[in-house]
Amino acid sequence: MLKIVPTTPYTDQKMGTAGLRRKSKVVTQPNYIENFLQSIFNTIGDLSGHTYIVGGDGRFYNDVAIQKFIKMAAANGIHKLIIGQNGLLSTPASSNLILKNKTDGGFVFSASHNPGGKNGDFGVKYATASGGQAPSSISDKIYQNTLNITEYKIMDVSDIDLSKIGTQKLGNMIIEIIDPVTEYVEMMQNIFDFSAIKKLFAGGFTMRYDAMNAVTGPYALRIFEEILGAPKGSVVNYHPLPDFGGLHPDPNLVYAKDLVDIMYSDNAPDFGAANDGDGDRNMILGKKFFVTPSDSLAVITDNYALIPAYKNGIYGVAKSAATSTAVCRVAQSKNLPCYAVPTGWKYFVNLMDSKRITFCGEESFGTGSSHIREKDGIWAVLFWLNIIAATGQSVEEITLEHWKKYGRSYYMRFDFEGINTDIADKLMSNLEHKLPSLIGQTFSEYTISQAAPFVYNDPVDNSSTKNGLVIDFTKGEKITFRLSGTGSSGATLRVYIERLDYHNFYDNPQQTLKGLFDIAMEIAEITKYTGKIEADVNT
Numbered sequence: 001m002l003k004i005v006p007t008t009p010y011t012d013q014k015m016g017t018a019g020l021r022r023k024s025k026v027v028t029q030p031n032y033i034e035n036f037l038q039s040i041f042n043t044i045g046d047l048s049g050h051t052y053i054v055g056g057d058g059r060f061y062n063d064v065a066i067q068k069f070i071k072m073a074a075a076n077g078i079h080k081l082i083i084g085q086n087g088l089l090s091t092p093a094s095s096n097l098i099l100k101n102k103t104d105g106g107f108v109f110s111a112s113h114n115p116g117g118k119n120g121d122f123g124v125k126y127a128t129a130s131g132g133q134a135p136s137s138i139s140d141k142i143y144q145n146t147l148n149i150t151e152y153k154i155m156d157v158s159d160i161d162l163s164k165i166g167t168q169k170l171g172n173m174i175i176e177i178i179d180p181v182t183e184y185v186e187m188m189q190n191i192f193d194f195s196a197i198k199k200l201f202a203g204g205f206t207m208r209y210d211a212m213n214a215v216t217g218p219y220a221l222r223i224f225e226e227i228l229g230a231p232k233g234s235v236v237n238y239h240p241l242p243d244f245g246g247l248h249p250d251p252n253l254v255y256a257k258d259l260v261d262i263m264y265s266d267n268a269p270d271f272g273a274a275n276d277g278d279g280d281r282n283m284i285l286g287k288k289f290f291v292t293p294s295d296s297l298a299v300i301t302d303n304y305a306l307i308p309a310y311k312n313g314i315y316g317v318a319k320s321a322a323t324s325t326a327v328c329r330v331a332q333s334k335n336l337p338c339y340a341v342p343t344g345w346k347y348f349v350n351l352m353d354s355k356r357i358t359f360c361g362e363e364s365f366g367t368g369s370s371h372i373r374e375k376d377g378i379w380a381v382l383f384w385l386n387i388i389a390a391t392g393q394s395v396e397e398i399t400l401e402h403w404k405k406y407g408r409s410y411y412m413r414f415d416f417e418g419i420n421t422d423i424a425d426k427l428m429s430n431l432e433h434k435l436p437s438l439i440g441q442t443f444s445e446y447t448i449s450q451a452a453p454f455v456y457n458d459p460v461d462n463s464s465t466k467n468g469l470v471i472d473f474t475k476g477e478k479i480t481f482r483l484s485g486t487g488s489s490g491a492t493l494r495v496y497i498e499r500l501d502y503h504n505f506y507d508n509p510q511q512t513l514k515g516l517f518d519i520a521m522e523i524a525e526i527t528k529y530t531g532k533i534e535a536d537v538n539t
């Protein structure tokens, strides 16, 4: 039954910010996924006695890839797989299962917030025993192995039935099919005050949760409607679909438009939220009110004492460098350390493992804590519901009070998409080159105080990572430039802009950041390089 299949390398299997992410058309090429998985197995080495968690977000090719994975795992001598029923697991649920079962790691088949389907994207996230995605030191080795691969091992058997909960065997390998939701729900019940949130809903509180036809639907239905008693119909788009029903499961003001329109209408519910494809991102909305992810992290940090699991204190906080400084002002006032790391959740893992931080977040709609080693969309939604239940305030009241106390970081991200890769690289190297000469220069009302690449030295493993270029201005304004590491074709330039205001809280963010946006366009010569006069996506 064991088959050894000769193969030749693909040269494009380098992992990005979060695993391997490619067009479905690329991933479905012969031996593509097999090569990549075998390269991971080869990198790990001896797999005997190893157990892994396996699942995916239900997108196109999830079912095919997971069958290949199972047959290859058995052929490579893996001891046991724990698999979400029907091949489904959210990224946070997988991280929880890795830690709880002390497995050797896990695999989530997902391209996260990228669109799915035949013409969309597919991806693989590989996590180690830490519960977090493989650090660069490991993903670099995997990449080297993808370049040298000559064969892969697979069991020549028919597909495994993933629909029934229970244990079965493939050769010597044990396969345990589990309900993907149960243990995740238990974990959430141990963190938050479910009875307070239940009372909130019993008192008539309303919410709309958009699962975007992605993996969180079953989790959200169970938690919000069945357990917490949110009115039936509060959770929408809860069937994970291979093409996400045509939706782009990226929870932001642009792609979660249906939800945003409802939340800004006159009969908006009290609370709105959405998650992304694999359930690690979140968007928080109130009635006619949007909370930026950077502010959400700051509000969460400020209110940790309201949450049962954190009420005795937190170690510290961290943000990706591009995320606004709002959370650091809270940390400072509470005498907590605030770290800035490169973009990508894997950079938080060492800080959590070494008990330097409890909460962390990214501007890209990612928020989480050391309960697991991935960002966690539903966790963030429950955190807000718990704050609301404990304070009796609305989303807007909570955020406004926060701004009055700490100032408001007006913050936006501008994405320039579909740029030729060489041109994007030239734009960045040109900008990097001229950074030193910018220091001290004044552009309209803003004077540059610092301009340098962002370099992170990990305090735990001493690795050093360079990610993005940062320009600081004298009054705390900040512009960060970096290239995306999750795209599946061409390059995306991300420009992150922040401006702090202690007095005006209701300005239009796009307008108040316009001056700085123009400076970013000018300094980086974006139009000259890309031909674009504005960004493609503003969030």
Ligand code: VG1
Binding pocket: 017, 018, 111, 112, 113, 276, 280, 281, 320, 343, 344, 345, 362, 363, 364, 366, 483, 484, 485, 486, 487, 494
């Ligand atoms: C983006 C975000 C980053 C996030 C990553 C993975 O990366 O900016 O903050 O960690 O996606 O998110 P990039 O390199 O394209 O900017 V997920 O939801 O795919 O795990």
Ligand code: CO
Binding pocket: 091, 112, 113, 276, 277, 278, 279, 280, 281
């Ligand atoms: Co995601």
